[in-house]
Amino acid sequence: MLVEHECDFVDALGRDLHKPRFETVVSELILVKNEALHAINNLKKWMEPQPVERNLTTTLDECLVVCEPLGVVLIVGAWCSPVQLCLVPLVGAIAAGNCVILNPSECSSHTSELLHHLIPSYLDNECYHVTLAGVNDLAEIVDLKFDHVFFTGNREDGGRVAQAAARTLTPVTLVLGGGKNPCYVDQQCDIPTTARRITWARFHNAGQSMVAPDYVLCHAEAKAQLLQALRCCLLQFYGSDPQESRSFGRIVNLENVHLTTDLLRRSGKVAVGGQVNEADKYIAPTVLCDVIDSDPIMQQEVFGPVLPILTVNSIDEAISFISRREKPLCVYAYSSNSKVISRLMTETSSGSFCSNDSVLQSLMVVLPFGGVGASGMGSYHGRYSFDTFSHRKSCLLRNSCIECVTYLRYPPYEERNLSLMTWASSYCCSSFSKFH
Template identity: 80%
Template sequence: MSSPPSPSPARWFKALRRTRLGEPCLKTYPLECVDLLGRARVAFQAGRTLKESFRLGQLEAVVRMLEEHECDFVDALGRDLHKPRFETVVSELILIKNEALHAISNLKKWMQPQHVERNLSTTLDECLVVSEPLGVVFIMGTWCSPVQMCLVPLVGAIAAGNCAIISPSECTAHTAELLHRLVPFYLDNECFHVILAGTNDLPEVVELKFDHVFFTGNREEGSKIAQAAAHTLTPVTLILGGKNPCYVDQHCEIATTAQRIAWARFHNAGQSFVAPDYILCHTDIKARLVQALKCCLMQFYGSDPRESRSFGRMVNLELFNRTRDLLWRSGKVAVGGQVVEAEKYIAPTILTEVEEQDPIMQQDVFGPVLPVLTVNNTDEAIAFINKQEKPLCVYAYSSNSKVISKLMSETSSGSFCSNDSVLQSLMVALPFGGVGASGMGSYHGRHSFDTFSHRKSCLLRSTRFECVTYLRYPPYEDRNLSLMTWASTLSQKTQGWCQIL
């Protein structure tokens, strides 16, 4: 692993205390978290993050860190997830750089106050909305995309002018240690900190009182984080997992559909919050779709995916055992099914003859297993989807635009994508987040900036025209009320309640 660039001596000593270069990174204990939070608060209150030039410098540093240490990130994710270089660069590093560069290009515009429409009573006033930073925010990443889920929200927090404490997932230890080592060398040492905390410690850290909490993870952990944040009335953004349905209509291009679904499901060995969780396919095309999926797996990973350099491994034995048990207790294996515990390897697997009551349909699947269920029509698919909790994503494949429109309008989910998968969760122009059981709040691009900002309403007016506004003051007279009521009727069509105030 290459050494980071040499910073100034003072900065080097600060970083040395935190990173212990050459030694394993140690767990961050609560007292250390209190100290880091205190330092970040002092830096924020001093106005350190407010200037546009500071924010741009930090965003450029994020890009520089990714470019100068691409090989280190590839190595860390390879150790943690057996993640191929291609997947690391495309789905982690490029995505973060795109977010940072988009923020750099648009920051000046985002920071400008937004003027709102004036009315008769505010003709000489100034009405605007100012985006101000929240303060010190806490960002908790997840193990399935351990760099992306830490740094994409961080880009939004930096752009909005916040200080931040980041907690990478303990499940991906090499990636967490790399972030812990590199961040102090690139970002401001008082405003931005990385802690190494266990999942069970996170609610205790949240209770230290941040100004916003951003969490990516499963529903059980998300619920604990939300409860801990509620104790201090801290707002939260939760990006949670869910069983993302994928409807395949009888009118679709089977070969292309199979390729796109197989890529999305088995990318990163199926460890994804946004991958299709199960297929609802029309009965008439089930056999052709399953055969096309088999062909895709052969094309992607060869006859033995275990030997493929393009296929990953489960992040730990706990997830391996859970996924293996779901696989063995549900449906019938159409392809795959092989497991090697010593390698945390589960072959890309397609299950058929799956019933709604099977264990694999009762829990989120974070592994390379794709159940295929059948329905007789679009209405039946919609009814099936709507019986479940609201998912993070809904996917629909059809060449019939009416079918796509029907799925999109009659189901509720955090996001929707037709005739492809996952891409809607990667675009900087689209907000991404959950609804109901799949989370709350959103991020990406301008939406990240807004998530980490308070939109403050501002009315700037003078003391002129007191000859009109005096009507609102006591003692209350019927004549004054009549005048105000009359003024209200003039403005109701466009401005609503009485504008003379």
């Protein structure tokens, strides 16, 4: 489907987000293809029953963990990456053997309509079905009772989905933009490389990403250099007028244009960019300096091309700042000092962590990706998607020929039998500990 309709996906994402073809192919289509190929190549291994260690009680038995499908699952995608955020979880759900109802976001309407049109031609429509319900209808849909709900989106909608799922004891995976993703820039780092990687990550897809750096905590000694390097990168990437660049996208709708514009105008000081054209749903790549914690742009997630820069005087101050806020989906750290990287990784809590780059940790099939706390629960990608959509069933295949030992558990209860069972239990535990 992705190969035969690449041009259709490029066109649909171009209409929804003015997304450049390069970004569509690399960050949407190739990513899904890699997930599917990885699952195909590894599925036999994932599906094999996993034996567990035996003890004295189960010496002649077989102990296994067997993966089985959960049943019928609901996958709700987000508009910011409408292909990969729908189809990557779908790969895992199919691999695990489930039936799926897929609900793309109404905001990216052209891409959602395309998925609705194409999927029945490639997948059995009795097992895999696409609905086009709006966000306000999700709670009612979840009430229909699924075996698992996988939701990607904002914290408010995710909370409503989780509440609806709780009424029927339905397990959920939530990938949320609940906490703003911090990016620490140390005074000991390669400033030109750092600026390039942050610029790409923040302004890719016109800043509409759940995994992009939301703000930079820059060491005071590196601030001037970083600002200058960011200016140079924006000029190099998008030219003197980014609105004319074929490499820069647009905001998904006017509501987000108004929200983002309001936040940037009431926060900090514009160092680069700041231009807005509502008719074109265009906001220029913007860097804000002199931002403080209480500014409006620091109070909520921003889906737009705005990068606030805050100044800190030490790694301790950066860690303290991050730890005071809700746990984010991602934490990024740029430093050539391994001790600084280690401290950021171990002394902050987040769904994922990446040093000296951004976003890439969220795209790798061999790493689990998901949130923690305000940024969600559960994870996916590769084997972790298969596990998310599977029930790991414990199986004990017993032998009936050792009743001479197991009879001790039966009534009438006697002290001698209890003593023997207590001894056997302690012996099993000590043997197990020595073994490990």
